[in-house]
Amino acid sequence: MGSAIQSKSKLKTMIIGLDGATFDLILPLIKRGKLPNMQKMMGNGVHGILQSTIPSLSAPAWVAFMTGKNPGHYGTYHFRKININDYDNIYSQDLIDSSMFRGATFFDYLGQLGYRVGVMTVPVTYPPWEVNGFMVSGYPCPDPHENPNFAFPSELSRDLPENLNWTEKESSDAIPKEEMRGARDPQDILNGGLTMMSRRTAYTLKLMEQLDCDVTILVWGAIDRAQHMLWKYHDPGHVLHEPNNRFKTYIERLYCHADALLGDIMTHVGQEAHFFIVSDHGFGPKQGSRFHLNAWLNQQGYLKATLKARLMNNPLTKTLKGAVLKFAAKLDNSGQKKIMKAKQTFNRGTIDFNETLAYRFPIDEQTEGVVINLKGRQPSGIVVEEEFESLRTELIERLGGVQDTINGRRVIRRCFRREELYKGDKAPEAPDIIIVLDEEYFPGAGVAGAVFSPTPQIYLETISGNHRPEGIFMAHGPDISTGKLQENAGIMDVAPTVLYALGEKIPRDIEGKILRSVFSAERLKKAPEFVDRKVDMEFDIAADLSEAEQESMRTKLQDLGYL
Ligand SMILES: [Zn+2]
Numbered sequence: 151m152g153s154a155i156q157s158k159s160k161l162k163t164m165i166i167g168l169d170g171a172t173f174d175l176i177l178p179l180i181k182r183g184k185l186p187n188m189q190k191m192m193g194n195g196v197h198g199i200l201q202s203t204i205p206s207l208s209a210p211a212w213v214a215f216m217t218g219k220n221p222g223h224y225g226t227y228h229f230r231k232i233n234i235n236d237y238d239n240i241y242s243q244d245l246i247d248s249s250m251f252r253g254a255t256f257f258d259y260l261g262q263l264g265y266r267v268g269v270m271t272v273p274v275t276y277p278p279w280e281v282n283g284f285m286v287s288g289y290p291c292p293d294p295h296e297n298p299n300f301a302f303p304s305e306l307s308r309d310l311p312e313n314l315n316w317t318e319k320e321s322s323d324a325i326p327k328e329e330m331r332g333a334r335d336p337q338d339i340l341n342g343g344l345t346m347m348s349r350r351t352a353y354t355l356k357l358m359e360q361l362d363c364d365v366t367i368l369v370w371g372a373i374d375r376a377q378h379m380l381w382k383y384h385d386p387g388h389v390l391h392e393p394n395n396r397f398k399t400y401i402e403r404l405y406c407h408a409d410a411l412l413g414d415i416m417t418h419v420g421q422e423a424h425f426f427i428v429s430d431h432g433f434g435p436k437q438g439s440r441f442h443l444n445a446w447l448n449q450q451g452y453l454k455a456t457l458k459a460r461l462m463n464n465p466l467t468k469t470l471k472g473a474v475l476k477f478a479a480k481l482d483n484s485g486q487k488k489i490m491k492a493k494q495t496f497n498r499g500t501i502d503f504n505e506t507l508a509y510r511f512p513i514d515e516q517t518e519g520v521v522i523n524l525k526g527r528q529p530s531g532i533v534v535e536e537e538f539e540s541l542r543t544e545l546i547e548r549l550g551g552v553q554d555t556i557n558g559r560r561v562i563r564r565c566f567r568r569e570e571l572y573k574g575d576k577a578p579e580a581p582d583i584i585i586v587l588d589e590e591y592f593p594g595a596g597v598a599g600a601v602f603s604p605t606p607q608i609y610l611e612t613i614s615g616n617h618r619p620e621g622i623f624m625a626h627g628p629d630i631s632t633g634k635l636q637e638n639a640g641i642m643d644v645a646p647t648v649l650y651a652l653g654e655k656i657p658r659d660i661e662g663k664i665l666r667s668v669f670s671a672e673r674l675k676k677a678p679e680f681v682d683r684k685v686d687m688e689f690d691i692a693a694d695l696s697e698a699e700q701e702s703m704r705t706k707l708q709d710l711g712y713l
Pocket residue numbers: 170208374375378617
């Protein structure tokens with residue numbers, strides 16, 4: 151392989167995003183000979199685990215991928231904007247969107263250097279903005295039929311092929327309701343995924359050619375979605391798994407399809423191109439017990455439950471609650487959604503903030519926050535500034551030692567001060583402590599009751615798979631080495647690594663590092679160069695989303711249990 155850096159128009163770079171892809175599936179499939187193209191890429195290139203952001207959620211992770219920066223810069227901690235200063239409305243109804251970081255991505259920078267870039271359905275790129283090439287916005291974005299303006303140049307919006315975005319229909323009649331047990335129709339998830347991936351790919355290749363793109367990023371969301379909904383069918387270790395079920399291979403089929411499309415792309419682009427494959431996070435079974443952080447804080451004397459919380463915990467209320475959940479299990483999707491939605495507001499008024507030092511800030515299914523009830527910052531704050539740090543240290547120490555009362559297992563894998571994870575203007579928006587739970591636990595909302603509880607099966611029926619922090623990384627092409635990644639790689643490292651592969655200077659404000667073990671010894675002789683850049687954040691396209699757009703985006707996120 152040549153070591154010379156070729157002219158911008160000759161050497162193509164292709165970055166494929168497989169949202170949610172994990173080596174736990176890829177490696178066994180390769181062993182069985184099912185992913186020949188990834189096998190080739192891994193054999194002739196470099197691969198390894200790519201750590202997600204904390205939380206390992208697509209919204210913060212893809213923004214970190216695009217910008218090379220942590221979520222503290224843009225306030226992109228979640229799909230929604232968060233508000234630690236409020237007790238009730240901790241999640242804003244506003245979704246995060248591209249106006250929070252557009253202009254600051256590595257493809258904006260490459261565009262300024264004269265590269266033609268193509269950006270296809272990268273999450274959180276709605277509304278689209280002007281790039282030196284094309285952009286089709288990714289999830290979450292409104293239904294394309296309701297708002298056809300989700301591409302740059304805007305004329306593209308008019309002739310976007312169907313099914314490019316997240317518009318799969320509700321379950322068909324093909325499978326009896328009782329067999330679905332409240333889940334979406336697996337057949338629809340599979341077929342929708344296969345079609346969506348094929349169409350996005352075909353359309354990307356077409357636009358790449360038309361616009362002569364040098365660097366193209368294409369993200370497929372189908373694997374993530376299928377793994378959320380269909381994990382129990384695939385994984386013999388899942389508590390709800392039934393051997394020989396008819397949907398057992400559906401997730402695998404999506405990986406195989408991704409591999410076949412990768413082969414098409416390689417043929418199209420040619421071998422002399424840079425290929426990167428990344429996922430924003432990994433995946434695993436959703437199961438285990440619930441850990442009720444507020445109940446622990448209450449038990450340890452850091453939080454005071456209200457009378458309402460204590461009443462909610464009495465046996466009669468619990469029986470009623472159980473009956474409601476059983477009833478909900480019998481309903482179709484929309485009915486279930488209503489019940490679940492109602493439940494979200496059920497716990498309000500359960501904490502007496504006048505006598506609470508710290509309380510839970512839910513983030514995602516593996517990540518929890520703790521907010522200290524700081525005087526002057528929180529509406530009824532009682533912790534004075536001078537006691538903030540000692541209380542935080544005490545909580546971190548004690549949380550790290552929390553053990554499951556039933557089996558003695560450690561519940562919390564890692565515990566961070568906010569500033570250990572997040573830097574930047576929006577870092578103070580994050581909760582004071584960030585907790586990563588062991589994967590055998592996920593968060594519960596109990597306040598006055600038990601600290602641990604078994605998980606009601608209904609929570610595992612519809613969404614049986616969960617994110618894991620370990621995503622994937624593969625690189626292949628000129629000047630790229632072979633073997634395994636030698637360093638701890640994180641999703642912020644992709645942007646500077648791609649820039650180095652292209653022989654470009656790295657903007658100094660990027661926090662990620664160049665993954666040196668990706669490159670051949672020959673290539674590494676060229677020392678990386680850094681540059682100060684001015685990020686121009688002036689764009690024409692209106693950032694304000696209408697209420698209808700927001701609602702359409704929220705509905706899609708709710709289907710995946712993200713809101
Ligand atoms: Zn996901």
